[in-house]
Amino acid sequence: MNPQAIPAVSVALRKGERLLLVRRGREPARGLHAFPGGRIEAGETAEEAVRRELIEETGLEAGALSLLREIDLKAHDGRVFRLRVFSGAYIGGEASPGDDAEHAAWYTVEEMRNLPMTASTLAIAEDILGTQE
Template structure:
């Protein structure tokens, strides 16, 4: 049986060397820190979903976003059957540097974190990989 991925997007916003992360309020990623994001709605492009999710979860507005990475996120049960499959498109976006972010929607907290801080937070592998790649000077 072939399982098709459901589209989801997240968006990376940086201020200097710090990355904006939200703490998830609801399962399945409850209490994890991640880039703002979520499932795409019917008819939305991945970019539109990223921009919408950023606004819903933080109040920050991005006029556009650039695709940075794509991850297939697959969860399996104890028997190896796929229980969920999302294709996560990760975007980079610029926002007004003076704008203040506030946690909303399914984010119960947010903050700006340096790579060293992200390494000790409960984050998905994709978040750590993206932050490490962006923080490295090569």
């Protein structure tokens, strides 16, 4: 793990056999589908940050959250993000894209395999929902 990594969070929000993804509208991941998330702001805990990012990017709130894993991701510009990935319980409402999200929708693993996304997002989705080949 990189000690200079930028602290960030994301949430894999589950609704049945689907997970919520947003399509990024800004760099470093513009055009890619990913779990809602972003940087942890000064004074925030990781859980506070992931709840804030979920609301900002989709208008949704999560129920119980649990930490799934922590990974270092290198952006195209060389920055490294220390990403804490949470799983979250969907509690209702309709997703509406906001902030840097161009689109927000629910996808099965099979549908995700045909979307432009990072390998880590797809790997986590497959771990959560299983590989349905």
